[in-house]
Amino acid sequence: MKITLVAGARPNFMKIAPIVHAIQNAKSKGKDIDFRLIHTGQHYDEKMSGNFFEQLEIPEPHANLEAGGGTQAEQTAAIMMRFEKELMDNPTNLVLVVGDVTSTMACAITAQKMQIKVAHVEAGIRSGDWTMPEEINRLITDAITNYFFTTSELANENLRKTGVEENQIFFVGNTMIDTLLKQRPNFKKPEVWDALRLKEKEYIVMTLHRPANVDEESKLKELMDEIINNSQNLPLIFPVHPRTAKILEGLGVSHPRLHMVEPLSYLEFNYLVERAKAVVTDSGGITEEASIMNVPCMTLRDNTERPETMSLGTNELLGTDPKAIQPAMKKLFEGNWKQNQEIPMWDGHCAERIIEILLNLK
DSSP: OEEEEEEOSHHHHHHHHHHHHHHHHHHHTTOSOEEEEEEOOOSOOTTOSHHHHHHHTOOOOSEEOOOOOSOHHHHHHHHHHHHHHHHHHSOOSEEEEETTSHHHHHHHHHHHHTTOEEEEETTTOOOOOTTSHHHHHHHHHHHSOSEEEESSHHHHHHHHHTTOOGGGEEEOOOHHHHHHHHHGGGOOOOHHHHHTTOOTTSOEEEEOOOHHHHTSHHHHHHHHHHHHHHSTTOOEEEEOOHHHHHHHHHHTOOOTTEEEEOOOOHHHHHHHHHHOSEEEEOOHHHHHHHHHTTOOEEEOSSOOSOTHHHHTSSEEEOOSOGGGHHHHHHHHHTTOOOOOOOOTTOSSOHHHHHHHHHHTOO
């Protein structure tokens, strides 16, 4: 069996790395399986050097389609055209896509039109918010997928409601957690740790990137003011995108405890998260990692596609109203934040289950 693995952005490689390892392991035991790793180039990321792939212990992609830039439609078209040529030049039995970026959707469509079966890892998750490009990508991908690998029973139910057959749904867990648990011993202290003399559980990590939070300038300023004013005397570590940093600078957002730093590598960022008092974010993936590491997580969004991080993890959905910050911080500092419970199948063995299933497909 030949499998083409597709990644379009840095987090996709975190999800794919354990699948690469599971394929390599199966192949070493004489199983008839191999892979070709494709980077669509959807997101240019200067931190994705050879060192990045070394850290994840995976080979560099066999091909980079370099289909970044442009509008959503232009990017989708570029990915589809280049991926079609990739599949013509390198025939495969299955295209495996992960997550919910534009590449996930575009490559699934391309494969199906070429009559190649598609497997979707992280299938069935839903936010219900059609203003998010990711939600559209999820809906379209799952409408044309053959094999659905899911992270939760709720995702299974979402798929059943749309008419997906039970024998197409495989509840396997979360490959992002496979990577987290494998790499946890390798977390790397970032320079900012010593530079700011940080201490365990005595700082807060922040990330903000969604347009709903960073593009409305008055709301962004109010959010930042509320976070600063209610975080007691703790340093706030904010690895910030240059675009967001420029907006904050223009708004005059600054404080001696607010430290805006360059974006960090995966191993450095999770070193900070693991030791933080709490995380304030609008990212979906970080809520998963914080939950597994039992770090309080406040999510500045009105919805989440990962409700298990709230019901079983350490995540609380605050919404985007800045007034929600104060009561959440009060709860944190009073020591009343919920603890992580065991999330079913988030045990570090998801990728092994996926490959075992694929090898046994008739």
